[in-house]
Amino acid sequence: MSKIVILDEKTANQIAAGEVIERPASVVKEMTENSIDAGATQITVEIRNGGVSYIRVTDNGSGMEADDVEMAFERHATSKIRRIEDLGGLATMGFRGEALASVASVSRMEVSTKTAQDQNGINLRTEGGKVISLSQTGCPTGTTFIVRDLFYNTPARYKFLKKDATEAGYVSDIMERLALAHAEISFKYIQNNQVQLHTPGNNDLLSVIYSIYGKEIARGVLPVDYENEGIGLSGFVGKPEIARGTRGRQSIFLNGRYIKSHIITGALEEAYKTMLMQNKFPFCVLLLKVSPESFDVNVHPQKLEVRFANDRTVYSTIYNGVKNTLLGASLIRSIETAESPAGLQKPEKNAGTFARNQETLAGAGTRLQTGIPPKVHDFKTELPGLGQASPFKRAHEEAAPAENAVLRESPSHGQVQNAAKKTEKKEFTSEYAALMPEPAGSPVGEPELSLYNVPVTKETSLNQLQEAFIVGQAFDTYIILQNGDNLFIIDQHAAHERIRYETLKLRLEKGENFSQGILEPFIIKLQAKEFNFAMEKQGAFQKLGFDLEAFGPNTIILRSIPDIYDSSFSVSDFHEILDRWIKTDSSDSGISDETLYMMSCKGAIKANRPLSKEEINNLVETLCSMENPFTCVHGRPIIINVDKKEFEKKFKRIV
Template identity: 55%
Template sequence: MGSIVILDERTANQIAAGEVIERPASVIKELVENSIDAEATAITVEIKKGGISYIRVTDNGSGMESDDVEMAFEKHATSKIRRIEDLDSLATMGFRGEALASIAAVSRLEVRTKTAAEETGTLVRMEGGKVLSVSQTGCPTGTTFIVKDLFFNTPARYKFLKKDSTEAGYVSSMMMRLALAHPGISFKLISNNQVQHHTPGNHDLVSVIYSLFGNETARSVLALDHEEAGIKVSGFAGKPEIARGTRNNQFFFINGRTIKNRVLTAALEDAYKTLLMQNKFPFCVLNLAIAPEMYDVNVHPQKLEVRFSNESAVYSAVYHGVKSALTSASLIRELAAPSYEPKRNATIQDTHPQVEMDTMKQPASNLPPPQRSPFPWKPEVNADDVPVETVEPLKPAQPVIDPAHQSSERPQPDSAEDQEAITQKEHGSGILLEAEIVGQVFDTYIILQEGHNMYLIDQHAAHERIRYETLKKKISEGQAFSQMVLEPYVVRLSPAEYDFLFSRMTDFERAGFEIEAFGPQTIIIRSVPDILGDGFGLDDFHEILDRWMETVGERTGISDEAIYMMACKSAIKANRRMEKDEIRALVHQLLSMDNPYTCVHGRPVIISISQRELEKRFKRIV
């Protein structure tokens, strides 16, 4: 007997479901897109335990006729197309007829639906793809799906689901994309009996942005409307000031369908070149209106990826649309009025804009125009003004920051140029304790001399290393200290950020933050790690949160990237004049670290130049 067999229908459906349904967010995407195709103007999604145990999707769309309800759960049953040629003019979200069959195959499902022409609705109950009952029921026009116990009959798939809070974050992100793609539909998301977000459905995209991201973002977007080569690009691009450390706030749509595409990402970020710092990514909500024959959405089962027949034309349309919006608008960043409160010990001076809760409640259409202030002008440092310090022996001094003793990996130099970086094998740190302080050059580098060697220390990198090892040690020992802010910060977060923060609140507290819930997707920051000092601002918090979310994954604890960021933000900056006592203390603290030779990014902290090398450079020897 041969070894090849035809799979039974139940097994085949469960395998196919894995291609379409990966997690609760996949279920919701398919059901909500069906609601959109049914011309719904209000869609409510409710989840419990991240959508793993319970999902409800209710719409006020056209509903399904009683004769069609059972047929809708058959494989490849669809009302969207009739033949392959219809794909060339597809204008609906769904078309394959796979979603409902796939969802029903791996869950316990219930659907109530009624059309406007029918007096009563239809109720269907299913389990594992099998119909349990069909009956008449009373219900309003529209459709309600209830999906329970996702993957109850496929434990191999169930075990790959993430924590409830993580799955809830995926659902929130998906709902945000759907709401941004369809501003004319009111979307409501309820998670564990709490409303996460609710958009007005008034066809105003700024109102949707306001509902999802808050006042600051809604005030900092630039409208664009550009058309070329039959491609219309519309939506909003964010000002550079709301750029973030991840691409999570980039939303692309084609004819109202949420998509991902490298061409669109490249065009957007190329338009922002020279406007953003390294590792900063712009905010955008962009919709492309393109003839269906110019792109193919039938690439991936989840319809998130597309192919374009003319990528160059798409790139050009997006690039020029965004570039035009950026060049025609004022990008001067608004600055808060300076605070004249007396400076207090153990508090941070208020340097951020005051957030008025009444303002946050205003509809986006009534937002006041931003008031613009010029950048503060700061003169260049004149090289002639840099003092020449006399040579003084390096003497032991009491460190101003307790040194840490936490180990850190030491990257090996991989080029001849990197060999100049001092390594422990070549120069023991004890030798530098006897070195003389020559001075400071460019207000950035410390110069030491010991024997026949000159040493240059990058003051920012050195202090960053000290801060990193100190903070890491304090956190590991539960001894990180907090510093109360003078004026608490009220911060609006995305659903994913909000869920992440509260799922790891213990770790944030161990790092020195004191944070409380302050309304839907809103927090209030009352204290921050003491090492962040008076320079802490909301941009710093967002960067720390971005790095933490990027790197920690499902692991508990504080990611090294988040500690790196806090160390970098709080370290002495370049172009900062240091007194000799400060230099002495900094050097002694640095040399007490486990790894004083590289900063947290792997760049050298100390480099050495021998007397012989200098003499060769001056041609004293050949």
């Protein structure tokens, strides 16, 4: 007797359903995508008990003709394609013709549908994939699917479902992704008779973000609009302060379809490099528009995976689009003060820390003057090239000579200001709001967006910073500047670290030599692994300014060091650099970014270091010329802003 048999239709359908339908969220996804393909502008999804007992999807799309309703429940029955060549230009969400048959085979299902041309609609009921009734019915134009008792006939699959609340969470995630991908459609999501999400369908993506994530996220996003080699990129990315510890708030859509792609997430996170702290991931809602011929989603029935014809172009589009957005915006963080818990008193033992560096006020109306130590530290001369012969400035002068403004200190009050009017730079504007009010009295997820502000550009915020005057230094660590109603607080170590990093990076790119000889060379004993690595990377060490060569078994002699270090450089400093480089080395022969991070941090000015007015001017001026003056190389903020209103709230001038 033959051991090989052909499976019966019921068994085959239920096995196939396992590829497409894993849980209630899979049903919602398939049914809702059908509604989108039908041209719906309003879609309502309702679930009960996590979607296990009841799912309803109602739309106002084109509906199905009477002759097509029963055929739609056959396997591989579809209106999307006719032959394999049609896949190349496919623009719909679905095309396999498996969804309805798969869902019907593991549930009790009902569909009511009508086209605009038909006077009556059609109602069809199935149970376990078999049609049990087909009749005319009265219904509006569009389609309503009702799925009951999911997996009632497949107990093995039913028992692996999670709790109702968990399954409902999966459905919520699907609905949020669909709403973000299609801001032109009004989505209404009802869970156990309560509206959980309702989007306006006005094609305003920011409204959808606000409906889903709330005001904090909506006011912390930046619009993206970029095109590269036929690939369009739009949407929003988050400022560093709204980054989270997981990638759960990263939504990437390809032609309206939610996808997962290591290429895209890699490019996104590379664009944020040095802007986020370790183990933090950026927020994003990115919409890619790509020609259907340039990618393939027919990898898996769930269509989450995608293959691109040109990975490099996609990577560069994401990286450059996001990077340009971040570099064009102000990333200065604002502080909103909070009341201290009742009964708690702040210790006053450090109350004189700030005052000890201040001179007595001469009289009413005079500004605070800093008591400046006699020694002035020049950050420009510390980093050769940051002064008049700055390679960073030279590079900018070659591109746009008129953009470079000479910064000087106002003798009257230590003001850091522009002495030359800058020419127009590349603007970064948006029609979207940076601040929005809370929705008052509106349904869940229906924000009332009435206040629209253009996000502050990088140029505007740095102009404000340069025109501010020096108030002083707090705790010998934080520089305090004031401009109008804004108080800017700068972490001096983080600022100097950023300056050192970008300068190192630029000088390396230009191939400059920045080694300095040392009077007494270091002879350093290494382990065999360390010695071999140092010899392998000898050329790269030379580029960094380290002149080293073998000096016996597992021993090197170090004759020069980078000129960013002073005489305090020691053998232990070299060991730290070597250890970090070994730990973060990649397969190429280049210098790891992590090595540059450590070199930048190691020699930067530290906390608890008093600075003179001239040093503060010097530091702020140089910081403002950096590509990214807002975060240190580890992603910590350099500048924060406190508005006058926050002080007035604390002193109860504003209640």
